[in-house]
Amino acid sequence: MNVFVLNCGSSSLKYQLINMEDEKVAAQGLVEKIGEEISFLKHNTDGDEVVIEENIKDHNQAIEMVLDILQSREHGVIENMDKINVVGHRVVHAGEKFSGSVLITKAVIDALRENIKLAPLHNPANIIGIEVSKKLMPKTPDVGVFDTAFHQSMSAESFLYALPYEWYEENGVRRYGFHGTSHKYVSERGAVILNKDYDKLKIITCHLGNGASMAAIDQGRVVDTSMGLTPLEGLVMGTRPGDLDPGIIPYIMKERDMTIEEVDQALNKASGVLGISGVSNDFRELAEAAEKGNKRAELAVNIFCRRVKKYIGAYIALMGGVDLLIFTAGIGENAVEVRSQILENLEYLGIEIDEVKNNNRGEEIKISSDSSAVDVYVIPTNEELVIAREAKKIVENHIKDVLNDLINENKS
Numbered sequence: 495m496n497v498f499v500l501n502c503g504s505s506s507l508k509y510q511l512i513n514m515e516d517e518k519v520a521a522q523g524l525v526e527k528i529g530e531e532i533s534f535l536k537h538n539t540d541g542d543e544v545v546i547e548e549n550i551k552d553h554n555q556a557i558e559m560v561l562d563i564l565q566s567r568e569h570g571v572i573e574n575m576d577k578i579n580v581v582g583h584r585v586v587h588a589g590e591k592f593s594g595s596v597l598i599t600k601a602v603i604d605a606l607r608e609n610i611k612l613a614p615l616h617n618p619a620n621i622i623g624i625e626v627s628k629k630l631m632p633k634t635p636d637v638g639v640f641d642t643a644f645h646q647s648m649s650a651e652s653f654l655y656a657l658p659y660e661w662y663e664e665n666g667v668r669r670y671g672f673h674g675t676s677h678k679y680v681s682e683r684g685a686v687i688l689n690k691d692y693d694k695l696k697i698i699t700c701h702l703g704n705g706a707s708m709a710a711i712d713q714g715r716v717v718d719t720s721m722g723l724t725p726l727e728g729l730v731m732g733t734r735p736g737d738l739d740p741g742i743i744p745y746i747m748k749e750r751d752m753t754i755e756e757v758d759q760a761l762n763k764a765s766g767v768l769g770i771s772g773v774s775n776d777f778r779e780l781a782e783a784a785e786k787g788n789k790r791a792e793l794a795v796n797i798f799c800r801r802v803k804k805y806i807g808a809y810i811a812l813m814g815g816v817d818l819l820i821f822t823a824g825i826g827e828n829a830v831e832v833r834s835q836i837l838e839n840l841e842y843l844g845i846e847i848d849e850v851k852n853n854n855r856g857e858e859i860k861i862s863s864d865s866s867a868v869d870v871y872v873i874p875t876n877e878e879l880v881i882a883r884e885a886k887k888i889v890e891n892h893i894k895d896v897l898n899d900l901i902n903e904n905k906s
């Protein structure tokens with residue numbers, strides 16, 4: 495079975511074609527700057543990379559180009575579109591509607607539309623991806639895999655804010671959490687590495703990328719996660735502040751005569767380590783600047799690490815311990831010094847880092863010492879593989895259900 499994994503953003507898209515017999519990526523790529531004068535498609539197949547620059551006016555044209563190149567004689571990997579058995583779509587916000595992946599029907603699209611207000615930057619692009627896919631591949635099933643779904647196992651004690659209850663009931667104000675496919679993938683992979691039963695482990699996952707979030711997972715269920723109604727809450731991020739005193743918002747609106755849109759923009763794009771440092775949201779550039787004596791760049795990284803440490807402590811307290819701590823995503827997988835700083839002085843909690851093992855980038859590796867009571871691992875995330883596995887599972891279950899219905903109809 496071949497799964498075409500599609501992750502549509504507002505002006506970009508990423509894709510992979512995964513052969514599920516061996517879970518190998520046959521082709522992958524991205525389209526960037528959709529709708530701008532010069533857009534480009536970057537396509538990779540087993541060591542061969544091709545870049546096509548063109549004015550790609552919309553997602554329809556972008557996906558058409560991707561499907562064409564997948565079938566092309568020079569750079570293609572399939573003979574025709576029938577070789578794509580299912581399309582797996584990454585969808586950011588499913589609200590409370592879906593706690594797992596689903597086969598996409600018109601009713602599902604309508605439900606996702608209702609959630610646009612909860613993810614105005616992401617859901618519209620995800621929906622466009624689904625609609626274009628349905629148009630260009632009308633016979634191929636589409637499966638939606640949601641960033642929020644894994645966190646739906648949280649209890650009300652964890653997901654409710656201490657706000658008027660009607661805000662939850664009437665306006666959907668609650669913690670939803672994001673990066674669910676990543677937290678699910680690395681935590682399940684962690685249990686496999688340890689050769690332990692997933693349902694018996696207490697795990698903390700740190701997805702530290704430009705967007706960053708953590709999750710506490712006890713016996714396979716999410717006990718808590720750091721992002722909330724929106725991806726602004728929790729950890730300090732590249733350009734987002736994470737946890738804040740909400741009183742800051744009305745205060746700064748009055749002080750600086752700002753509109754709510756300007757504040758929203760500042761919280762999403764001009765805060766986080768970029769806001770503190772004034773240098774960059776990229777940890778490589780921050781490390782370089784700090785090395786050259788830039789105090790604000792150093793401070794930004796320190797504040798980032800301190801927040802992660804604080805959440806580790808909170809999650810250990812919530813779960814009554816931890817067996818496995820996992821780092822993933824761009825910073826979690828690569829920033830050796832950041833991991834080292836986060837894990838400093840946690841021996842009291844049974845966490846001991848091995849600095850030699852930690853001195854590795856982008857690899858699946860144990861970074862705790864042999865005497866550490868808690869296992870600490872770097873596990874590169876693979877959201878596309880989770881989406882492909884989910885898409886395969888949903889389609890196979892659907893086929894089974896249809897067959898069972900037919901058998902039952904024949905019996906009656």
Ligand code: AMP
Nearest residue numbers: 703704705776777778823824825828829
């Ligand atoms: P992501 O959002 O998961 O793609 O992560 C992107 C971020 O990872 C970048 O903005 C950098 O801050 C960080 N990053 C990527 N590579 C490195 C590296 N080699 N060292 C430190 N940070 C890195």
